[in-house]
Amino acid sequence: MVDVSQHNLVPEHSVLEEDEIEEMLTEYDIDRTDLPKIQRRDPGLPDEAEVGDVIKIVRDSRTTDQAVVYRLVVE
Template sequence: MVDVSQHNLVPEHSVLDEGDVEDVLAEYDIDRTDLPKIERKDPALRDLEADAEVGDVIEIVRDSRTTDEATVYRLVVE
């Protein structure tokens, strides 16, 4: 079976600590539930499966054509 999380087109995913989550939410003036969602069983989270829990916020750093990197955030849901 192929491990999707190790594919070179899958961007880096990491769990944010609570302090960083509060900074992100304050920067965008939103609530945690306003973030786009990602399912806990998403194949891209396979490496984080033990770390990512429902309610956590995942930071995804992608390559971008217009900027070097684009950072997006997702709320982990069941």
């Protein structure tokens, strides 16, 4: 079977630690529930991601070197 998360077109996904989450939420002055959502069954998610986790996604960008986005894992 093919592991989609290892494909070269899938951006890097990583689960944030609680202290990193708090720092990011404070920086953007938002609540965790204000984040865009990503479903737990998304094939790009790391295996250890669980509902309620915050995922950091780092994408290549034409205008900046990298674009960082955050998603809240939902059922």
